[in-house]
Amino acid sequence: MVEQKYNSGMPVVPDLKDFDMSSGGFFERVIFNNRILVIVACLLATVVLGFFATRLQVNASFEKMIPSSSPYIKNYLAYKSELPGLGNSIRVVVENKQGDIYNPDYLLALQKVNDTLYLIPGVDRSWMKSLWMPIVRWKEVTEEGVEGGAVMPADYDGSEASISALRRNIARAGIIGGLVANDGRSSMIVAPLLDTNPQTGEPLNYGEFSRQLEEQLRSMESDKIGIHIVGFSKLVGDLIDGLYAVMLFFGASVIIAAVFVYLYTRCLRSTLLLVGIAVAGVVWLLGLMQLLGYELDPYSILVPFLIFAIGVSHGTQKMNGILQDIGRGTHKYVAARYTFRRLFLTGLTALLCNIVGFAVLVIIDIPVIRDLALTTSIGVAVLIFTKLLLIPVALSYIGVSKKAARIAIEKDRAGEENRGFLGHVWHGLDRFTERRWATAVIALSLGVTAIGSVVMLDLKVGDLDPGAPELRPESRYNRDNAYITAHYGLSSDQFVVIMKTSEDSCRLYQSLQTMDKLAWQLRQTEGVQTTNSLAETVRFITAGMAEGSGKWLTISRDQAITNSSVDAAMISAPGITNQKCSVTPLIAYLADHKADTLNRVLKVTEDFAAQHNTAAESEQPLEFLLAAGNAGIEAATNIEVEKGIVTMYLAVYGATALLCLLTFRSWRATVVALIPLLMTTIICKALMVWLGIGLKVATLPVIAVGVGVGVDYALYLLSVQLAVQERGGSLAVAYRRSLDFTGRVVALIGLTMAAGVVTWAWSPIKFQADMGILLTFMFLWNMLGALVLIPALSHFLLNPKTTATSPEAARGEKVAGSVEQGKRVNTQAVTAH
Template sequence: MSSHIDESINMPAVRDVRDFDRQSGSWLERFIFNNRPVILIACLLVTVVLGFFASRLEVNANFERMMPTGNPYIKNYLTYKKELPGLGNSIRIVVENKTGNIYDPAYLETLRKINDTLYLIPGVDRSWMKSIWMPIVRWKEITEDGLNGGAVMPADYNGSPESIKQLRNNIARAGIVGALVAGDLKSTMIVTPLLDVNPETQKALNYSDFSDALEAKIRVFQSPTIGVHIVGFGKLAGDLISGLKEVLKFFAVSVLIAFVFVYLYTRCIRSTILLVSVSIAGVIWLLGLMKLLGYELDPYLTLVPFLIFAIGLSHGAQKMNGILQDIGRGTDKYVAARYTFRRLFFAGLTALLTNIVGFAVLAIIDIPVIRDLAVTTSIGISVLIFTKLILIPVTLSYIGVSPKAALRAAGENKVATPSSGILARVWLGLDCLTHRRWASVALVAGGLLTILCAIVMMHLKIGDLDAGAPELRAHSRYNRDNAYITQHYQLSSDQFVVIVKTPDEGCRMYPILQKMDSLATILRETPGVQTTVSLANIVPFITSGQFEGNGKWMTISRNQDIINTAVSSAIVAAPDSTNVSCSVSPLVAYLADHKADTLTRVLNATEKFSAANDAGPKSAQPVQFLLAAGSAGIEAATNIEVEKGIITMYLAVYGATALLCLVTFRSIRATVVAMIPLLMTTVICKALMVWLGIGLKVATLPVIAVGVGVGVDYALYLLSVQLVMQRRGESLTVAYRRSLDFTGKVVALVGLTMAAGVITWAWSPIKFQADMGILLAFMFLWNMLGALILIPALSHFLLNPKATVKDPASDLPVSEKQLSTGVEA
């Protein structure tokens, strides 16, 4: 491959295409350019067909695809999911009386209408829906005659003062104030689990449609006297999908920014339109293939189309730059296109393969949505092999570039002097970095910055750092609803559930109930836990009721007959306290929030108790305390996978990238020069996350791979030319200057263009999208600056001929001679 670059730098200017040997070049080049019409027609047809399928791509989210399905805690949840209604994917709707309390007949009638409307919305698990209007919510009390109880809403309720008084008594006896009824008695809550499959369509529940139904049928009850607050994954996913419409606007802004930047660089409208259009075509191909392969566009995958556009723009700009330079020195447009293909096809192919491998290794993280991102991004980058490396040169061989743009490009590539413009002075400044003094300054400054950021990044947290839904802005409707619920209800929606597994009827055994109660006590004493609810909490109350409410019996009796009666009554009073066979009983811990520190404390306390108290099937009282269910339990398991997967991802991403660089350059030293800026980028980016208060989680994890995948492109292009020039005997300074002239301007163009495009995401209504925009803008800029600044500085010490032993048979040093035989761009 080095021969291709070496020849291309001094390729003769062929003004008349008849003087060009069409049989020159590789077989691939001859095949492509001798069949140009077929190539163009085929690409056009593929774009039309995939565009049709792309228009039918559905946007949706999936609760279980956010879980690390291979994690043992999530396996436990999925195994006993049917036994744990409402402890996974559910929504909560709070209906507020703004002008009075809940004992207003008009308010109760509105609540009934909302309850009945929600009951009929497809996707709601009606059998476990809870509200004061549902018979599953019951009251119980201890009387002289024993335990008494019934549905909270009186069967004969008619809005009269008598029935309102009865309802007030039932709510007090049910003990649901703080849970289903607000502490200030001004609102009540409806809690309902969601089904995975829409029973009407028999397809996966469409969260966009479900969220729209909540807005159209439930939120419509909101008025000056009634407030409606909705939280839960189903609503969050719907809001994220709605936010995608705003994200599409930002994507359009990114395309416009790219168009302006590229045009300012080329001053050629036809080639600019071509480059941007083909970049968009690459996105269309990807979206069409996603539809054909059965994928949906998840809100967490919105990064992928932009990445394909940005990476395609990067490689396309390199191709256009080469053609501009060749036409500027008098070469025919057809010949210039072939020269550019010959010069940069293998460079681009190597860079794209590196990108593919870099993103594909994300699939090792056991979270389906991350694996989807890895697969879809790899598919999209594979598409670029056709749209960028082949389609752009072939199309430009027909349309060429404007003569003024070509002459301007040729003039800028002449040897610059300090007085010839800002760019020339910048280039001369970068030349200084090839000398020991300034190379040392650059490396010392970079090293100190990296050390400082390495210290800061030690404080990076795994998981969410804020209350509410960190995916959305703090002022979003969802987070305002969540804040209202948190403020007015003692029990939060952050549930950490321990699954107590026993043999059939095992939940009636005294030792097991005692252990359950001990774990509940430990969790209640753990900071961040509001309270706990389990069968062990209910049994003492019912036992006391069997003995006229005597406080001495407010405990778990050792008498099996008493326990059996209490458990049977508990199952009637709270049917979700255990399953039918009394073998799976949830212990629910209500957490103050789902921040990473809170989850870690609860997880550690539960794991410690489980390790000390789990009894195998051969034990006299076999019991297992299995983690974890509930929204907080699932998030805790996800945090574990992210923390475990990040190290594996680093090793895989950097290992694969280093291996491909080694194959490309055939030099360990050149590979080190290419990799050090990428490693620094990761360290500085993680420190930036600490400073910005961004946790490492599913939404931000891919950013690291993006930085490596895109950043290595710059090194491949710059080093490839530099090493070839050094092989020809040029000094490091001259070689690096030629590399800047050849590809440096495009590296700067692409870095600035991509950073300017993604920084607009900072204003996105979707918070994690804004976070990614800020991080990506930094990484694109730093990768560009790191390549331009650190490559010459590192090259002075690692790739400088003056620093190596000379080969007597050549003017090149031994290390450079090895490079010259293996450099492939």
């Protein structure tokens, strides 16, 4: 056996017959003695899981977007059946482009749209509202009391008389600004949605539902009729449509990664192998998601990108080791076993760090976030097979080109001469181990972090823009939303407070008076347009029964009068309370659903409830419960995000710190690894403030992803540095060796991952574009922070000597011959990770 040594400590074995097949651990021998079985098993798994991946559904669920264990959401779910139309609904506005709605042709077109929507599976037809639905009624005070009926006359025939009757009924119904535009040029259809498709019994497929809206309703648009559609289901449908465009970005990420890896390795076949196996890892993940009952939604689309990027980053490290070994003359099979031997345990540790970084997201009480955490953890677990096993085994067959191996060695042995500007910058990084440079870079970092800490205090939880911030302002959905906001007095942002009483107690004077008081306080709150409640309707009807006298515009203390008013209200306004008169909604129409608006309304309501709620065992129990309506549900979601972010920070940093302690066995090294991550998190939150991005369901995973992936850089560099230091090398020498062995790969991985996600900035999905920008920043900043801050922090925390060896001396030691020291460096530590 050839016993020649090189600086990684492994023997160079040019001829396979000189290699001891019984060397290495038991697991290594099992894998490499059965290479064909490993490859066949992986190929079979790829084919089978690929088949299931093609059956993976793209959808989203309203229930998965809300924190089901939140007390506010529990209230909504408990009384959901009693609050029709105050949760998940669709709003369709039909516009007359050539006049007002009092036109036979327009009303015929409105009827056609109404009937078409009525028949689409998933619509709760019993509570659908429009001018053509009998549930929309008018009421009027006459000499004989209150009269009423359906807004659309029963004998409507398109004549002038019937249209005039319709005009009167609309005025008497008080629906201008609600179901009829303020300018009278359009009217609205409001359709609550069911959770399941009544034809199939399966959960409502929002992608399919949105497609039917486009095909059956939007197709009715013409130069005379305009169609505007808003609602959660339409928003999700547009996001799902955007996903198909996003899949093109995945293709772009694959190409970018292949280019970066090829430029580094200059070996086409190994680059294609590496990228192909990374794609196979994504296929495995998607197949497993389908088998486990998951769906691909607009939020989990992040997962395939991450798994591919992580697979490429770790796979590049394997290829780097094999390149080095083959370049020094080792047979490709032996080089693959050396790489497996050196990197399996440390690679496994790295993946565990990634899994922990993602898994802690399960503590966020929002199902879509939990699904993302679990699917990402599954995807990283898949990489144990594709990255740690399949790549070395496959490379043991194909190896790398001689040219690529020669280039790798030449780069490694290159001297100071013939380096360009970037080369001198790279080889000057070890200057940060000197006290003056270390002090300067730490002071600068602290200054930037201090500024970021001040700025991030302005970070808001929730949406910061009107409309649907998930989509771009120029999207069709946001243009539709802008039209509705401009032409209707009542917005689609409804904050619903539930008044709960004992059966029939909503009729009591005290209950109605307290509800009316809350409605008044809400109307005085900035951001509230108006309110609607049983108490307000009862006041109007009471005055109507008293010949319209303004003196009777009140809630009567005479229970008989109030009972009559409540009965009339239940007939004229279905849904204003339930049949038992025990669950009564108070609806506040908000100007928008921005975080500040929701917080103001939430505070007013919480304070009022705390003051006026009575115990369930009291004589007249009365409770004001939060919250229903799309704005109320969003407010509850924001609360859970705000509560969960602190817990998530503690969990992700605590778990990462524990794994670093187990890896380095040094609290000082753990601190050095974590400080750059902490700084990145703070600066990233400041960046969100500068870019106008709120902290919400879509952006919450970014922090955990940045920490989970970013800690790899520290593991790459510190493992080598500490190993050299343990064997007597100075800090400067140790850090220079970590740069030579793993630093280039750290830079490559940071650039590759950033280049892969920066393409998201052009995504039609706004929140994904935001995620792309934030992830690009975190990947690059983590990389730069690791390369610059680790040596600087090491000078103060990991330097056993009072004065570190100068970089010049370090380079002199390297060039002049610290070969003996290199021989002593344990291979596993040197190329760790």
